[in-house]
Structure formats: C-alpha cells, structure tokens
Amino acid sequence: MALEQGDELPELSVTPDKYLTVRYAGASGDYNPIHIDEEFAKAVGLPSRILHGLYGMALVARAATEAGGGPASLARLGVQFRGMGLPEQEITVSGTVADAGEAVTTVHLEARQGENAIIREGVAELRR
Amino acid sequence: MALSTDAVGTSYPPVLYAVGREKVREYALAVGETDPLHLDHEAARAAGYADLVAPPMFTVVYSAPAIGPALFDPVVGIDFARMVHGGQAFSWGPLVVAGDEVTTTVTVKSIEEKKGLGFFVFESVSANQEGHTVCVGTWTNIVRGL
Structure with missing residues (x-):
C-alpha cells in the first residue's frame, strides 16, 4: 500500500492492562518505581503508577511500521512526551501522512488517552 | 541552582550489548x-x-546501559526528583537481529536553560559487530525549577 499525502494511518488502539508497566519494566530494564509501585507513585504526587513514556513511543513506532510495511521501513522517529499515560485506559495512536516524497514518507503521529495527548509532535520518516 | 555546562562534549566508555x-x-x-x-x-x-x-524501539534496551552513566554523572548534575523525559528521537540504520553485538557510545550534546527549565540533551550512537551504525538516539531530559 503506497501512502499518499493526506492519508490517515489505520488507528491503533491498545488498552494496557494493570500489569503492563511491570512487563515493560522487565522487558526494557526501566524499573523506575513511579511505573510499578502504586504507593511510591502516589507518595511523589502522581495520581497512580504511570506508563513509561518510551512504551507510548513504542506504540507510535508500531503504528508507523505497520503502515509503512514492516520494521525496516522506519528510518526516523521523534516525539515529545507530555501528559502522563495511565494503565487500564485505552490508548489510541493516530497518524496522518504529511508528505510523500520519492524516497521518504513523513507521517505526523500522536498517542492519546481520551483528551490527554501522551505522545505529541510525533514525526516518523518511512522509507518508500 | 545554576546550570553547569562543564559536561558538554563528554563521552562515556562504549557499552557492549x-x-x-x-x-x-x-x-x-x-x-x-x-x-x-x-x-x-x-x-x-x-x-x-x-x-x-528486533523492533526498532528495542534500541532502548541495547542503549540503556550506556545512557545510565551519563544521566547519573555528577558533573552533568541532573536533579532526578525534578526531571522529566521531555523528548526522544531515533534514526535507524540496518535492522538489529538476535545474535548481534551492539556497542553504544553516549555523549553529552548540550545543557541549556530556557525559561527556567534545564534542557539536558544526550546522543547515543549504536553500532553492530560489523561497524554499521544501527541507531542514533537523541535523549532530551528536562529539569524543572532551576
């Protein structure tokens, strides 16, 4: 499927379960207690344990590679982390093709939980 | 707390994963x-x-052991209680597959104050056993309340 300027990527929806942050901590090696310890997270002023920002970025990357034709298609991805992501709430990743050049397709992406944008200003460059 | 830029340009020992x-x-x-x-x-x-x-974002797994010493370097001087991960970018070369040995070197790219926030930017360069650059990462950490 050739992506053209203005195309919207298929929306990716994921609801991380209660223990996702524990599995991601193990998989990634990031054991910061704000992600895995409810009491610690609340003690430092967070509403609850929060998702790893790089987990959200991985979902954005997956949306990009699934649309781009596989892992080899992703040449670059840059994002900004903003609102905190929370377990057990649906995340939706959306993307729009900003430019379809001869060699590179540029896609703008974001990940949201309801009104809360957890990954903003995502820019992916996909190899054609 | 004033920002020190003494660490800018510092590279840390390569880490093999x-x-x-x-x-x-x-x-x-x-x-x-x-x-x-x-x-x-x-x-x-x-x-x-x-x-x-490896999925492209697996780069966080093979580059993390190299990022740690830079983040925790007292010369860099990050106050972790007030740090947030602000932004992240990666550029990828050839795909990494199981069996590869990836060496990552981290450098402090910039330390700047903007509107009372400290911006600490690190670059990671990861190469496979054949010497091909498989990923370059730009890690931006923001420290509030300078």
Whole structure:
C-alpha cells in the first residue's frame, strides 16, 4: 500500500492492562518505581503508577511500521512526551501522512488517552 | 541552582550489548508487536534475516546501559526528583537481529536553560559487530525549577 499525502494511518488502539508497566519494566530494564509501585507513585504526587513514556513511543513506532510495511521501513522517529499515560485506559495512536516524497514518507503521529495527548509532535520518516 | 555546562562534549566508555532471541521476543510481546519477524525466528529466517528481528524501539534496551552513566554523572548534575523525559528521537540504520553485538557510545550534546527549565540533551550512537551504525538516539531530559 503506497501512502499518499493526506492519508490517515489505520488507528491503533491498545488498552494496557494493570500489569503492563511491570512487563515493560522487565522487558526494557526501566524499573523506575513511579511505573510499578502504586504507593511510591502516589507518595511523589502522581495520581497512580504511570506508563513509561518510551512504551507510548513504542506504540507510535508500531503504528508507523505497520503502515509503512514492516520494521525496516522506519528510518526516523521523534516525539515529545507530555501528559502522563495511565494503565487500564485505552490508548489510541493516530497518524496522518504529511508528505510523500520519492524516497521518504513523513507521517505526523500522536498517542492519546481520551483528551490527554501522551505522545505529541510525533514525526516518523518511512522509507518508500 | 545554576546550570553547569562543564559536561558538554563528554563521552562515556562504549557499552557492549549482546542481543538475545528471547529478550527480543519478551520486548516485542510487551509492546504488542504482532509482526512474525519479531516473534517467530523461522519466519524471520524465511524472510532472509539471520534470526528474530528486533523492533526498532528495542534500541532502548541495547542503549540503556550506556545512557545510565551519563544521566547519573555528577558533573552533568541532573536533579532526578525534578526531571522529566521531555523528548526522544531515533534514526535507524540496518535492522538489529538476535545474535548481534551492539556497542553504544553516549555523549553529552548540550545543557541549556530556557525559561527556567534545564534542557539536558544526550546522543547515543549504536553500532553492530560489523561497524554499521544501527541507531542514533537523541535523549532530551528536562529539569524543572532551576
């Protein structure tokens, strides 16, 4: 499927379960207690344990590679982390093709939980 | 607290990470990958790869051991209680597959104050055993309340 300027990527929806942050901590090696310890997270002023920002970025990357034709298609991805992501709430990743050049397709992406944008200003460059 | 820029330009010793098949699978499952290239080594081999293909964002796994010493360097001087991960960018070269040995070197790119926030930017450069650059990462950490 050739992506053209203005195309919207298929929306990716994921609801991380209660223990996702524990599995991601193990998989990634990031054991910061704000992600895995409810009491610690609340003690430092967070509403609850929060998702790893790089987990959200991985979902954005997956949306990009699934649309781009596989892992080899992703040449670059840059994002900004903003609102905190929370377990057990649906995340939706959306993307729009900003430019379809001869060699590179540029896609703008974001990940949201309801009104809360957890990954903003995502820019992916996909190899054609 | 005033920012010190003394650490800008500092590079840390390279860190070698050996990519294991089950680690790739564990990571791929955690982030919900469904592409068989990341989950089924026979499918990956049939597609021409030597073994399971690491998802691009697996870069956080092989580069993290190299990022740690830079983040925690007292000369850099990050106050972790007030730090947030502000932004992240990666550029990828050839795919990493299970069995690869990836060496990552981290450099402090910039330390700047903007509107009372401290911006600490690190660059990671990861190369495989053949010397090909597989990923370059730009890690931006923001410290509030300088």
